[in-house]
Amino acid sequence: MGNLLRRVRISISVSAILALLVGLALTALLFASVRRVETQARTVRFQQDAMLRINAVSGGLSDAIEQLMVVNQLFNTFGVVTRQQFHSFTAPLLARYPELHALSFQRLVSHAGRPAYEAQQRRRIPGFTITDFIGGQHGPAPRRAHYNVVEYIEPGAGNDTALGLDTSAVTTYGDARSRSRRNGRVTATGLLSLVQQRGFHTGFLVLAPVYQRQAPQDTVRQRERAVIGETAAIFRVDHLIHTLLGSARLLDQPGMSINIYASGSAQAAQLAFSNGKAPRRSSSVSALLPVWLLYDHPAPVNAVFNVAGEPWFIEVTQEPRSFMDTHAGSWYALLGGLLSSLLAAGYVYSLVSRHSAIERVAGERTAALQFANLRLTEDLALRKRTEKALRLREKVIEVSANAVIICNAEGPDYAVEYVNPAFESITGYSAAEVIGKSLKFLQGAGHDQQNIDEISAALREQREGHAVLRNYRKDGSGYWNDLFIAPVRDDAGAISHFVVAQYDISAVMRFEAELEYQANHDALTGLANRHLLAERLSSAIAQAHRAGTELWVVFVDLDRFKFVNDTLGHEAGDAMLRVLGERIKGAVGEADTVSRMGGDEFVLVLPGYPGDGGGLRVLQRIMDAVAEPLRIQAHEFFVTCSLGVAVYPADGGNADTLTKHADIAMYRAKELGRNSYQFYCPEMNARTLERLQIEADLRHALERNELVLHYQPQIDVKSGAIVGMEALLRWEHPVLGVVSPLRFIALAEEMGLIIPIGAWVIRTACLQNMAWQKAGLGRLRIAVNLSARQFTGKDLLQSVGDALEESGLEARYLELELTESMVMGDVDNAITILRMLKQLGVHLAIDDFGTGYSSLSYLSRFPIDVLKIDQSFVRDIALDADGAAIVVSIISLAHSLRQKVIAEGVETAEQLAFLRAHGCDEVQGYFFSRPVGALEFEHLLAHAPCTTG
Numbered sequence: 001m002g003n004l005l006r007r008v009r010i011s012i013s014v015s016a017i018l019a020l021l022v023g024l025a026l027t028a029l030l031f032a033s034v035r036r037v038e039t040q041a042r043t044v045r046f047q048q049d050a051m052l053r054i055n056a057v058s059g060g061l062s063d064a065i066e067q068l069m070v071v072n073q074l075f076n077t078f079g080v081v082t083r084q085q086f087h088s089f090t091a092p093l094l095a096r097y098p099e100l101h102a103l104s105f106q107r108l109v110s111h112a113g114r115p116a117y118e119a120q121q122r123r124r125i126p127g128f129t130i131t132d133f134i135g136g137q138h139g140p141a142p143r144r145a146h147y148n149v150v151e152y153i154e155p156g157a158g159n160d161t162a163l164g165l166d167t168s169a170v171t172t173y174g175d176a177r178s179r180s181r182r183n184g185r186v187t188a189t190g191l192l193s194l195v196q197q198r199g200f201h202t203g204f205l206v207l208a209p210v211y212q213r214q215a216p217q218d219t220v221r222q223r224e225r226a227v228i229g230e231t232a233a234i235f236r237v238d239h240l241i242h243t244l245l246g247s248a249r250l251l252d253q254p255g256m257s258i259n260i261y262a263s264g265s266a267q268a269a270q271l272a273f274s275n276g277k278a279p280r281r282s283s284s285v286s287a288l289l290p291v292w293l294l295y296d297h298p299a300p301v302n303a304v305f306n307v308a309g310e311p312w313f314i315e316v317t318q319e320p321r322s323f324m325d326t327h328a329g330s331w332y333a334l335l336g337g338l339l340s341s342l343l344a345a346g347y348v349y350s351l352v353s354r355h356s357a358i359e360r361v362a363g364e365r366t367a368a369l370q371f372a373n374l375r376l377t378e379d380l381a382l383r384k385r386t387e388k389a390l391r392l393r394e395k396v397i398e399v400s401a402n403a404v405i406i407c408n409a410e411g412p413d414y415a416v417e418y419v420n421p422a423f424e425s426i427t428g429y430s431a432a433e434v435i436g437k438s439l440k441f442l443q444g445a446g447h448d449q450q451n452i453d454e455i456s457a458a459l460r461e462q463r464e465g466h467a468v469l470r471n472y473r474k475d476g477s478g479y480w481n482d483l484f485i486a487p488v489r490d491d492a493g494a495i496s497h498f499v500v501a502q503y504d505i506s507a508v509m510r511f512e513a514e515l516e517y518q519a520n521h522d523a524l525t526g527l528a529n530r531h532l533l534a535e536r537l538s539s540a541i542a543q544a545h546r547a548g549t550e551l552w553v554v555f556v557d558l559d560r561f562k563f564v565n566d567t568l569g570h571e572a573g574d575a576m577l578r579v580l581g582e583r584i585k586g587a588v589g590e591a592d593t594v595s596r597m598g599g600d601e602f603v604l605v606l607p608g609y610p611g612d613g614g615g616l617r618v619l620q621r622i623m624d625a626v627a628e629p630l631r632i633q634a635h636e637f638f639v640t641c642s643l644g645v646a647v648y649p650a651d652g653g654n655a656d657t658l659t660k661h662a663d664i665a666m667y668r669a670k671e672l673g674r675n676s677y678q679f680y681c682p683e684m685n686a687r688t689l690e691r692l693q694i695e696a697d698l699r700h701a702l703e704r705n706e707l708v709l710h711y712q713p714q715i716d717v718k719s720g721a722i723v724g725m726e727a728l729l730r731w732e733h734p735v736l737g738v739v740s741p742l743r744f745i746a747l748a749e750e751m752g753l754i755i756p757i758g759a760w761v762i763r764t765a766c767l768q769n770m771a772w773q774k775a776g777l778g779r780l781r782i783a784v785n786l787s788a789r790q791f792t793g794k795d796l797l798q799s800v801g802d803a804l805e806e807s808g809l810e811a812r813y814l815e816l817e818l819t820e821s822m823v824m825g826d827v828d829n830a831i832t833i834l835r836m837l838k839q840l841g842v843h844l845a846i847d848d849f850g851t852g853y854s855s856l857s858y859l860s861r862f863p864i865d866v867l868k869i870d871q872s873f874v875r876d877i878a879l880d881a882d883g884a885a886i887v888v889s890i891i892s893l894a895h896s897l898r899q900k901v902i903a904e905g906v907e908t909a910e911q912l913a914f915l916r917a918h919g920c921d922e923v924q925g926y927f928f929s930r931p932v933g934a935l936e937f938e939h940l941l942a943h944a945p946c947t948t949g
């Protein structure tokens with residue numbers, strides 16, 4: 001019994017041991033199987049994760065490169081793209097594709113074209129110059145045959161250092177550029193350092209060539225000749241990968257490394273991106289430890305993908321992981337197996353068989369999963385490609401700043417089938433309002449545009465067409481439309497539609513018009529400038545030549561402009577020119593041209609006035625308009641002008657000669673007393689020469705003692721005695737003889753010489769008068785003429801005071817003669833000067849009274865002692881009743897103001913009798929004596945009755 005029991009126990013223990021051994025063996029088997037299943041599942045998961053990242057990188061990159069094509073399409077469609085358009089077009093793309101670091105357009109500029117290009121860019125970017133990075137320094141680019149200049153770059157912020165940069169010197173860049181230009185395709189550069197964003201980052205560019213529109217591009221030579229630059233998408237590699245993977249949280253999987261090379265294999269020098277761990281080919285740890293047991297290390301997954309024609313290599317690796325971390329099931333199986341082995345071999349058996357089944361199912365499922373995964377990836381890639389292509393076209397149209405319209409190809413209406421949002425915003429018509437209709441409604445009511453014929457012909461002949469049209473928005477406002485039209489073929493090759501691209505170029509047209517206006521008009525007055533005058537005059541001459549008619553060229557010069565400019569400053573001068581420019585324009589006809597030559601000179605072209613007096617009336621209108629009182633800075637002015645007229649064809653056959661002759665005639669008008677016009681005659685040329693000679697000699701007349709004073713007596717009407725004299729200047733020129741003041745006073749005034757000459761006259765007159773008084777020739781008054789410049793000059797009081805003091809003459813024996821225009825210019829200033837002169841004690845007379853623009857209300861405010869009636873009225877006394885009436889009114893006006901009256905230019909006894917009869921106080925004229933030299937006058941005094949003072 002005992003033996004049996006022992007045998008049974010041994011048998012049991014053997015069974016148990018056997019069971020245990022079998023159990024252990026099975027446990028070991030189970031453990032190995034579970035481990036393999038878990039490892040396979042992990043490997044598949046890792047491969048899926050790796051493929052997800054590889055697809056995200058390659059797909060994202062090709063998406064971003066597609067955007068470059070969108071931008072490139074913009075240049076190829078519209079040729080000229082403004083900075084604003086580039087900005088508007090790229091801003092939404094950059095916002096939607098943050099992986100794009102920047103988009104730019106680089107222009108090819110030849111060395112010969114560099115100055116013009118820089119000048120053009122400076123209008124937009126002050127101080128613009130083509131730059132370069134040499135030795136890390138940003139500075140002007142050295143001379144090169146060609147420059148590839150970054151003209152636009154978006155976003156602008158942070159990329160400003162790249163604007164104007166010549167990228168020719170970057171070799172990697174240059175290789176890619178020349179490949180892309182030669183083969184006409186999108187091409188990626190190798191890795192390079194980017195200069196944007198203040199600092200250097202590894203990046204690369206994708207370039208797409210831009211060719212001249214419509215230039216042939218079939219051969220390499222044609223493409224090289226047609227290229228004008230390229231668009232570029234700029235990628236910063238770290239930013240790119242973080243955007244593509246980081247945003248989807250694909251970068252932070254523990255232990256997983258992604259290494260991307262800008263080459264077809266894993267070349268360390270081309271490593272573009274690595275998220276942490278460098279790739280590990282063999283592990284020293286895995287070589288030493290029982291890898292199959294302790295570590296889980298799936299094989300790296302890699303792929304080669306295409307970046308704009310360049311192969312890139314991506315490799316995804318998983319760090320070896322401790323077996324303990326990842327194979328909990330295996331451990332449980334081992335422990336469970338050990339425990340279960342002790343309990344029952346059958347249980348172990350069943351466990352083993354169950355795990356076999358699990359193993360098979362898992363294997364089948366894994367295979368099915370891998371297969372499905374493969375199909376899914378392929379389907380997804382195909383659909384993505386198709387969708388991308390469609391989206392690209394849709395996007396180009398939707399985001400386009402220009403209107404895009406698709407019309408049916410069937411005439412005569414060519415009904416609209418589609419309009420993009422830009423069309424709606426440009427025209428104000430909604431899509432619903434235009435679909436199904438003909439585009440003709442954009443032409444408005446007028447159909448007089450010639451360019452429309454080109455578009456109608458293109459539609460009829462089913463070809464491309466282009467025209468600039470005047471179109472009208474829904475609100476009736478007009479705009480300029482640069483319109484391109486092109487036929488679209490269906491799958492069968494028949495033309496089914498037309499695509500129409502409209503570009504609102506109103507702003508460009510306005511800008512051009514503004515530039516043209518500025519180039520042709522005077523900035524101050526808005527009148528035509530020299531340039532436009534030359535154009536108008538030439539065409540008016542040609543027209544007059546064809547029609548056989550006359551043409552007048554009128555030179556207008558303001559008589560007192562210098563005075564206003566000198567006394568009140570340039571602002572007042574400018575204001576005066578503006579007002580007078582307006583007035584002159586208002587005085588001529590619509591067809592006449594009024595231009596400002598600069599300063600106070602205007603030139604007029606009057607084409608349409610025959611010799612029936614119409615032209616003369618226009619000249620008079622101009623003089624009257626200018627002479628109207630003028631209020632500037634609270635001062636009232638009276639300005640006159642002098643006009644010179646040259647007539648085509650008699651006075652010249654071309655613009656230069658006519659203008660020159662009108663100028664000469666104008667000078668003659670000035671010489672003859674201003675506020676008048678003169679027609680050119682050939683003798684004036686001789687006068688001009690003489691004038692030049694006089695001008696040169698006048699500078700030395702004073703120092704060479706060539707100036708002398710003549711004296712003309714002034715007679716008291718009642719007593720017949722000489723009561724005074726007028727000192728009149730003469731120039732004894734060594735060649736010309738005695739020169740009249742009428743020929744040189746105005747000149748001396750223009751040259752500024754009147755101040756020393758005038759002071760000399762006052763001093764000499766005072767000394768001479770005093771000498772005669774001392775010689776007992778009577779206490780007479782001496783009258784001296786003042787010129788306008790002398791009157792307003794700061795030295796007048798001083799020189800009068802000095803002359804009186806030096807000569808010892810009592811102030812009451814000195815009379816200063818002023819003209820009306822001198823005091824009526826700036827009335828308040830004139831009153832101040834007159835009062836100061838009066839305080840010295842001198843007499844004041846208004847010369848040539850009645851010829852100027854006296855305002856009687858002012859006359860009473862002037863502290864004037866004498867009115868001198870102009871000799872023209874005296875001459876008219878006997879000739880016409882009007883002249884006589886004027887003289888009578890002047891005498892009574894002067895007396896009512898308690899002023900004395902002197903009549904000058906008295907030549908006959910009748911004139912004297914008339915003046916005496918009407919109470920004139922004093923007279924002066926050839927009837928008594930011409931102006932004579934000092935000696936002769938002395939003789940006159942000695943023999944004629946004169947006042948004793």
Ligand SMILES: Nc1nc2c(ncn2[C@@H]2O[C@@H]3COP(=O)(O)O[C@H]4[C@@H](O)[C@H](n5cnc6c(=O)[nH]c(N)nc65)O[C@@H]4COP(=O)(O)O[C@H]3[C@H]2O)c(=O)[nH]1
Binds near residue numbers: 729784817
């Ligand atoms: N036909 C005619 N003429 C007569 C008769 N009596 C006098 N005259 C002329 O009439 C002019 C009178 O001078 P004014 O009106 O002050 O006109 C003067 C005056 O405005 C200016 N002038 C003369 N001397 C000076 C001067 O020293 N300083 C300035 N600023 N101007 C002067 O030159 C102008 C012309 O001077 P003159 O040639 O000397 O011409 C003088 C004189 O010779 C007459 O009975 N019949």
